[in-house]
């Protein structure tokens with residue numbers, strides 16, 4: 632009986648971890664992508680939600696080296712867009728309106 | 740969050756130390772018994788308000804020094820003024836960071852520097868008599884006020900985006916008047932305008948301080 636509670640807690644933690652890894656979300660708030668970097672498994676669908684009252688973008692690559700893989704426009708608060716990452720790799724991204732805003736998705 | 744707390748404590752301590760010095764200097768002529776309200780100027784909230792007012796007024800005077808030197812073709816002076824202005828920008832971002840954390844500070848600094856870039860564009864437009872460049876810079880600055888308002892509204896719900904944007908727009912207008920006067924080589928007008936522009940910063944600094952204290956009453960108590 633001693634181990635029931637800790638094991639249950641571990642099971643809940645594992646399940647929760649898998650659940651979030653399956654559909655990770657990134658908030659765009661106070662001109663920051665959070666969390667970042669985000670590690671996901673191949674096939675994961677990542678969703679960005681804008682919490683600022685201004686347009687932000689989620690643009691693949693870096694300002695002087697765009698990859699063209701994705702370019703999401705999130706015009707205002709509550710706007711939400713997703714990208715499915717099927718291939719392993721590191722995917723940096725930025726906001727095209729505020730180019731110092733940077734984020735990264737790592738697909739394992 | 741622990742780091743942020745320590746940092747804000749440090750800033751608050753500096754601010755309190757500065758205001759304590761001021762009150763001590765101003766109060767030496769009077770006996771303590773005649774100054775029952777002396778402690779009120781030493782509150783953390785008063786320190787925050789004074790600190791923000793100082794930083795934002797300094798921003799105007801250094802910006803005016805930089806644009807004035809640029810328009811007069813005094814290159815070394817322009818570079819020195821621009822460097823001092825950027826040090827002020829770093830300090831403004833530091834003040835934001837002391838309240839909202841390192842992430843906010845890092846996000847704020849490039850946003851703040853951006854409006855200085857547009858002011859430089861406008862100044863170059865005046866120097867070269869390029870009306871199109873001036874208009875584009877003014878449009879960029881007006882658009883920027885929305886971004887700046889959105890940032891502060893996200894940081895603090897007591898600062899509505901539209902209100903902040905309008906205040907920053909007035910900052911743009913008053914600073915533009917300084918540059919225009921400098922461009923026409925009218926020093927009397929330029930210095931009158933720079934005092935007006937600096938005074939206007941209180942319209943931003945005071946509500947900003949008020950909103951921060953309202954948001955974190957415990958941190959600014961006493």
Ligand SMILES: [Cu+2]
Pocket residue numbers: 662686687688726727728729732
């Ligand atoms: Cu953005």
